Amino acid sequence: MRFTTAVLASATLFSSAYASPAPTGYLPAPTGSVPAPPAYAPPPPSYAPAPPSYAPAPPSYPPSPPAYTPSENGPKPRKGFGRWGKKHQHSYNPAPQCLSDEDADQGADIFRQLIQEYSDELALEALTEDFIDYTSAVNIIRNRGNEGPIVVNGISFGSRQEFMDAQGSQPQIPFDTLQVFHGCDHIAMRWQTLRSANGQPNEANNIPVVGNAIMExxxxxxxxxxxxxxxxYSEFNSAAWLVNNGVFTPTPIAKRDVDHIGML
Structure with missing residues (x-):
């Protein structure tokens, strides 16, 4: 009897212990089916779209202006040497105007007239006001063959007026133009005179005098x-000039040391 009662009491306590609510802090076991999380979710994009790898390059140089094309009835481009004169200039052509063959012949004739047919009107028309003359032959003649007082390799005339004052008092001499050359802004010539002492009171000889002139x-x-x-820039045979004008008297041929001359 006591054993039966004890067994029943133990069974009652065991049932009560399992029937009582779960301790605080524990959640009840879920009931029913719970949806499983998706097995695969698409990954986030791994990169943003890349910017363009390059921007269009700017042009390396400005476009060239169109070439000048003269109209059918307009002025034509110049070819070869031109002329400085008013009648031959084109305002659209920036290239420097050059002397022509005709200009060179005129320049050579100006030089001839300055020696053979000098006039102040010609000098004023043909020379610049700041005209400069370099001629060592003239300087040595003015020194009468001596080293001074005029510097032989210096300026002969430093202005147009100085040239006019000197040249206007000289007798005019015969003059021959031998050759004429020219560039864009200069004229070169060879010339001769067969009477460099023409009109001089001491004229002693007629040795030909040949010279060169370059005119800028x-x-x-x-x-x-x-x-x-x-x-x-002008040079000529000043020794012959001085002899022709009686400044120097050459040694007579019979008295010359021929052997010495051959060594020159």
């Missing part, structure tokens, strides 16, 4: 030539 020019649209002579 500048354009001038206000005179009759279209240019002016700015600088003159």
């Amino acid at each position: 020019t500048v354009p001038d649209t206000n005179n009759s030539y279209g240019f002016r002579i700015k600088v003159l």
Whole structure:
């Protein structure tokens, strides 16, 4: 009897213990079926779209302007050497105007006239006001064969007026033009005179005198030539000139040391 009662009591306590609510802090076991999480979710994009790898390159140089094309009835481009004169200029052509063969012949004739037919009117028309003359032959003649007082290799005439004052008092001499050459802004010539002492009271001989002249020019649209002579470089046989004018008397041929002359 006591054993039966004890067994029943134990069974009652065991049933009560399992029937009581779960301790606080524990959640009840889920009931029913719970949806499983998706087995695969698409991954987020791994990169943003890349920017363009390059921007269009700017042009490396500005476009060239169109080439000048003269109209059918308009002025034509110049070819070869031109002329400085007013009649031959084109305002659209920036290239420097050059002396022509005709200009060179005129320049050579100006030089001839300055020696053979000098006039102040010619000098004023053909020379620049700041005209300069370099001629060592003239300097040695003015020194009468001596070293001074004029510097032999210096300036002969430093202005147009100085040249006019000197040349206007000289007797005019015969003059022959031998050859003429020219560049864009200069004229070169060879010349001769067969009577360099013409009109001089002490004329002693007629030895031919040959010379060269180089004239630098500048354009001038206000005179009759279209240019002016700015600088003159001139040389000639000053020894023959001095002999012809009686400044020096050559040693007679019979008295010369022929052997010594052969060594020169």
